[in-house]
Amino acid sequence: MRMISVLIADDQMLTREGLRTILDLEDDMEVVGLAKNGLEACEMAEALDPDLLLLDIQMPVMDGIAALKRIKQSRPEITILILTTFMDEDYIVEGMVHGASGYMLKDTDADKMIASIRDTVSGQFILPAAVAAKLAARMNRFVEDHEYWKRTHRERFKLTEREEELAQLIMRGLNNREIADALHIAEGTARNYISSLYGKLEVADRSQAIARLRAII
Incomplete structure (x- = not known):
């Protein structure tokens, strides 16, 4: 059985420790490090080279998106799953553009979380329904704006x-x-x-x- 090494980056201690407790109960998962900000996440990712990084977006010192960009440049092989409570469409799009392998909401139940991690490491892109709905709404607005632009310029x-x-x-x-x-x-x-x-x-x-x-x- 292949072990999945996981690095957790979140500025909330209870979240970090709670996730470690959940993941360490799995026979095929090992939490190799805990980071409390984006800069620590970068340094630990480069040093530990985990299979997967659970990366919070809103963190001090360096936010998750900035950390994502740096890690994907130095360690492109690390799978990164954005861990968030934020449903901001800009974060969703920017994370996808810079190489995130998906999103996982912090209130996801333990079983779904474990399944999402395994699926992500196996190469699947993880996008919860609530996040997908936000992204779809943004895309619809983009299409509507583009069609409006075309109509007005056709007249002009x-x-x-x-x-x-x-x-x-x-x-x-x-x-x-x-x-x-x-x-x-x-x-x-x-x-x-x-x-x-x-x-x-x-x-x-x-x-x-x-x-x-x-x-x-």
Whole structure:
């Protein structure tokens, strides 16, 4: 049976000791260290190289997110499970971006906690339903904001039928001569159309125009 070495980082002594008591009762788990702040968590993670770190977010000296970033740079092989009572979406997203393997709420019952640790070490991403709901709500707001932005910019940069046709050709990567041929006009006329479109889009060159067109079409 493979032993899972665990480092616990939490600024509350009762939480640290309570978690150690729960985990040390398991035959396949061993608590190798207790840290009371983010800096201690970093130092002990680098020295002890545990399989898994239970890392609180709100801690003195160095918070959990800062500790997460440092540990993932120096010991990327350590699995980190964020241990928190905080449901702030920014913490959720930032933790995921910087390599956390999941989240576990401090009020999780012992059996679920043990199962979550085993699942995390085996490679699964742990996201409790309450945390997932927060993340989903944030993503929904992002989509709504993006759609609103697109609607308002479509109105601001509303294109005529000919400008729409020209925009599609530009986005396909055609040069001025190819655009002129496609529209059956002189190359000079095509250049004038393109220059006029740039002015309407408030851009200076083709790369900027393509970026804006992709955002609004």
